[in-house]
Structures are given as C-alpha cells and as structure tokens.
Amino acid sequence: MDTLQLLASNRSFGGWHRRYQHESEVNGCTMTFAVFMPPQASENNRVPVLYWLSGLTCTDENFMQKAGAQRIAAELGIAIVAPDTSPRGEGVANDEGYDLGQGAGFYVNATQAPWDRHYRMYDYVTSELPALVEANFPVNTRRSISGHSMGGHGALVCALKNSDRYLSASAFSPISHPSQTSWGQKALTAYLGDNQEDWVDYDASLLFRKVKDTDARMPVLVSQGLADEFLQEQLQPEALQEAAKAVDYPVTLELHEHYDHSYYFIASFIEQHLRFHSRVLHPSQ
C-alpha cells in the first residue's frame, strides 16, 4: 500500500469510503480516487468492482457524496471505484472553460500539445487504475463500468473497446455521440486534433460500427431524463440506440419524464443500475 496515500476515511453503510492519492505513471502526475469497500470484502472474499466515471467539473467526491450508491453496494457486495475526471495540479495543462482541461479529461489519451503530456485518462481508467486497485484491495477481476454525462461517454467507450475487461456497462445521460455535439467537438479537437477519423475511437455511437458479428456483447443500460437541459444539444442518446441496433448490441435505453441532468436523477435510479451490474458481477446469485 505504500504507493497509495490515504486522504480520508469514512465509515459508510457498514463498509468504508476512502480517498487516496498516488503517483500515476500514465498521467505523469498525482491522481486522486475514491473507493467504497462493502462490508463483505476481505482477503478471503474478494468482491467485484464497479468503476464510476464522473462528468464535467467533478472530482472523485461528487458521486460518493451525492448518488446514494453505498447503501446498495453494501447490500450487493460490490466495491465502487471513482477516479478524478482529469489529471490536475501545477504543471498540468488547463483551459479557462469548464469543459476542457482540468476536470474535463473526457477519458481519452490526448495526442496534441499541450494536452499529450498528462491527459491519458483512457489508459488510466482502463489499465493503470484497475491494476492498482486489484493489487491493493480485496477485489477480484470482475469489473463493470458506469458514469454520468462526460463520464457516461467514458464508460461506454471504455466498455466498447474492452469487451474482455468489463462484464457490463451503464450510463446516465451520456454524451452519446461526441463528434456531433459541441462539448465533444471542442474536447476531441483539442485533445486529438481536427482529423475526425481520430475521433472514432472515442465516440460510442461510432464505435458500434466497429463491432463484428463474432465480438462478445455485454449488457448495456442507459438512463436519460427527458427534462435534461443538455438532451438535444449535447447528449443524443437516440444516435447511440440506432447505432447499437444496427449491430444487434443489447443496449437498453430508458427515458424518464421530468428528470434533469442533476445528481437527483442519478440518485433516483442508481439502485436499478447497481442491480443491473450485480447480475453479471455475481453470476451465481
């Protein structure tokens, strides 16, 4: 555990919420993440992990404080790991906008200066962080992934590119087709350059086109509020649904009247998402 510095520890629903810092090799800076470890977890009973990717402006704290997920994770015996949404700190490139730079890593490996020096959130989330978690906590290698908004985009992209690493994926209000919407276009241009062919790997609706008949398919659940202030401009879940349908990928899109883009929406449906993931994370139950 000497690679991990404990920042905070709170008893929660019989388990523990803890925040850690560590030196990230792939991002070349100090990264922060949070873990909820359910009461069932021990060396003799390693539990599966749900990775949660947060949205624009968030840190590791938003989901842990606001989603109300620990109650159900404690019941189901699932650990939750929530990374920060970008590299941070002095010397890490940033932008004045809330939608680029620190707090807005978009879960890509940047190729363009100045971002390419630290912004490798895709590798961080899919490889470095799981390896670190699996080496230091009583968890097994059964993983699912979920997220909100920018993090919903991240969860879908990570899952679609790694059907061998995740058992299920879900998203709340994801940026479903970033190459066609303004948040996504701004970020993908900055991080990857303006050749849109380089964006395909980070656009869930386009990634479905790459799925082959023989590829494994995992269950995917997407929840979207119909009063979401970003629905038409930024999210476009119908593009995701059409793309999935074209390749016969089992994406369930649920639309919820009156719900908006806030954590009140996430809190209202996180139980459903955790039970959805639990069915594949705990196949024998």
Next chain:
Amino acid sequence: MDTLQLLASNRSFGGWHRRYQHESEVNGCTMTFAVFMPPQASENNRVPVLYWLSGLTCTDENFMQKAGAQRIAAELGIAIVAPDTSPRGEGVANDEGYDLGQGAGFYVNATQAPWDRHYRMYDYVTSELPALVEANFPVNTRRSISGHSMGGHGALVCALKNSDRYLSASAFSPISHPSQTSWGQKALTAYLGDNQEDWVDYDASLLFRKVKDTDARMPVLVSQGLADEFLQEQLQPEALQEAAKAVDYPVTLELHEHYDHSYYFIASFIEQHLRFHSRVLHPSQ
C-alpha cells in the same frame, strides 16, 4: 405562492426537490429553504412534514444532496423541509469564524447587538417557516424535526420547547449541552450575552430540567458515531441522556462504532430516522 420565489426544481424519486427564496419577517432578510415533496402529496392527500436543521457552514442544500433521504421519504409519503442555517446577505451581521454568524445561526433568537437585528432562527424555524409551508404546499400539520450537529441541537431545543407542535424529534451527533462546550459557549455568549441563565432555553440538556411530570413526551432518537472527531469536545450526548433519564423522557441514544461526523454517517442511518418519525407522523399505518 407569490411570496415564494422558485430557485430550482429537480425531479427526485418520483417527487420534487425544490428550492425557494422568500422575504422573512422575523429575520428581516431574504431566506432560502428547500422542500422535498413526495409523489403521494396532493391537495386531497396532504402529507406530514419532517423539518431538517443542518449544521455549521451548511445551507439548505447539504442535506438534500448528501443524505439520501428522498428515497425513503418518497416511500413513506413524508415531505422534508430544510431551511438555511442562518440569515444571510449584505447587511446581515457576520463573523470571520465558521462557527458564528452566517451559516451558524444556532437556531436561537439573538438578543445582543449586532445579531439581534436578523438572527431570529428559533422563531423562523418553529413559527414563520411552518406557517409558510402549510399555507403553500400540500402538507398537513403533523410535524417532526431532526438535524445534525448544530442542527441536532436546534431540533432538540425546538422539540422540547414545543411539545404541542412536533410529534417526534431526532438528531445526528447533536451539540447536546452547548453551555458546557466551546462552540456553544462562543455562540450563546455572542447571541444571548454572558448571563448563563439566558442560555438555559437553548441547551437541550438543561431544558430537560424544566419538563414537568404532567408534560407531554414525544419519542426522541439520537444517533452518535463513536469515531466522531467532535464527540468529547463539543457533543456530549451522555449529558443529554442523563438529563432525559432524570425526568423519565424517552430518549433513545444509539452509539455507532467507527462512524464519524460526516454525511456518510447521516446517510447510513437516515432510513432508520425516517421510519422512526413515520410511526408517529402516520399513526394509522
């Protein structure tokens, strides 16, 4: 409703979370509060109300975002009303410390300058706010009250002084004996002056001394984490328990190993508190 200005509205667990501003007569300034209205509430089905009083530095938002109470309130058909923790704004007296002035009203009616001009949180919480809520929302007059830390103190004081207005009271980690602890001494001196006889009305452990054999008793539940960093210095729940026992008042004090002073503790036990209140708020169920 023209006295209420709607600030925000979020669908939550089939009900609504809404924030309002209004001109408070007793505080002489604009006050903010939040309401969670469960899905059952209508003009033909007025629901009972749990008033929640937050702790130092909080606003109306902390509890609504972090406690996870809406899920259970939606199930039980209980409205929740969360006021701000003090008057605020330009022209409202303040202090540099986090534990006095704005964000730290201590739910008293101040008698000392400069606080006496706006700081009348006791009258606000027990009279003006319930009257406003009962005139403008589909609620009935069955009320309970709860809170955390400074708000736990507030809830116990409001309940003990108004056994005719509240059906039950509960508290998380309350400042149980403020006249003997430093947060309380600082605030009570500033707001009420240094004659400690004037503090008795705002110290739950001392208020029990005033309970007469013939007075009504409501059920009271207090939850306290044993890893709470403020337990010995500021909270002293054992003083409360002894005072209650002396007058045969039914206070249940539950101590929880490992839990601290944070919202992770509140979230872990808010379901128990809501079900406790529901038994008297919905006597027929």
